[in-house]
Amino acid sequence: MTLAGGAIVGLLSLVPLTIYAIALFVLECSHGVCMLLAALGAFAAYDVWYFIDMFIYQVHLAVLPQPTSPKIGLMDTHLRHLRVTLNDIDRNGHCNNARYLRECGAGRRDFWKANGVWDIIRKHGGNLVVGAQTVRYRRELALWQSYTLETRVLAWDDRAYYVEHRFVSTENPPFIHAIVLVKNNVLGAKRPHELVSIVAKDQVQPAIPEEVALWIKSNQVSSAKLRPKKQ
Numbered sequence: 223m224t225l226a227g228g229a230i231v232g233l234l235s236l237v238p239l240t241i242y243a244i245a246l247f248v249l250e251c252s253h254g255v256c257m258l259l260a261a262l263g264a265f266a267a268y269d270v271w272y273f274i275d276m277f278i279y280q281v282h283l284a285v286l287p288q289p290t291s292p293k294i295g296l297m298d299t300h301l302r303h304l305r306v307t308l309n310d311i312d313r314n315g316h317c318n319n320a321r322y323l324r325e326c327g328a329g330r331r332d333f334w335k336a337n338g339v340w341d342i343i344r345k346h347g348g349n350l351v352v353g354a355q356t357v358r359y360r361r362e363l364a365l366w367q368s369y370t371l372e373t374r375v376l377a378w379d380d381r382a383y384y385v386e387h388r389f390v391s392t393e394n395p396p397f398i399h400a401i402v403l404v405k406n407n408v409l410g411a412k413r414p415h416e417l418v419s420i421v422a423k424d425q426v427q428p429a430i431p432e433e434v435a436l437w438i439k440s441n442q443v444s445s446a447k448l449r450p451k452k453q
Contacts, residue, residue: 371387389401
């Protein structure tokens with residue numbers, strides 16, 4: 223089930239508003255204490271930092287003037303300069319495995335926006351969703367360590383783009399700490415090659431790299447095994 227934006231806001235408001243009401247009318251706390259308890263309840267119940275990041279991103283798009291042409295080419299590499307903070311670490315004191323995929327989501331968001339594909343997709347009522355992803359961890363990212371998230375598209379077929387993310391240290395020489403391969407499915411009326419023809423009309427479709435082709439085959443075998451067998 224997919225929720226609309228209003229429904230999501232309503233669900234996210236439920237816990238803090240309930241806590242605020244209980245603190246105000248039952249416990250008779252001051253408004254300041256009620257707000258503090260409501261905020262703590264929200265942080266306990268939801269991944270608040272994710273929604274704060276999305277809110278800031280939307281405000282950025284709404285307030286700041288947007289470029290009339292793509293910032294980067296379709297086959298260019300998009301860079302995000304990041305650092306491991308206390309919000310990222312686990313009990314081992316290094317970047318939690320799940321945080322890599324979260325950062326990849328933000329990286330793809332910025333990548334597709336910067337090269338113009340996202341605006342074209344939304345104009346035609348479409349969307350981009352993850353169909354599959356694989357991550358290979360090569361070396362930990364330690365607390366306070368700075369790194370660059372590199373995002374690029376490797377290839378595409380009639381249904382999806384195949385995107386690569388690299389977590390690269392800023393030390394000299396740089397080291398690739400993790401590499402992520404993502405199948406970014408295209409939903410809507412426009413197919414991947416049609417979107418390419420709009421944002422980069424002279425772009426020749428690249429050959430699918432060997433490791434990506436083998437990965438696609440692996441996913442196909444897995445999908446076949448999950449389908450119900452015919453009686």
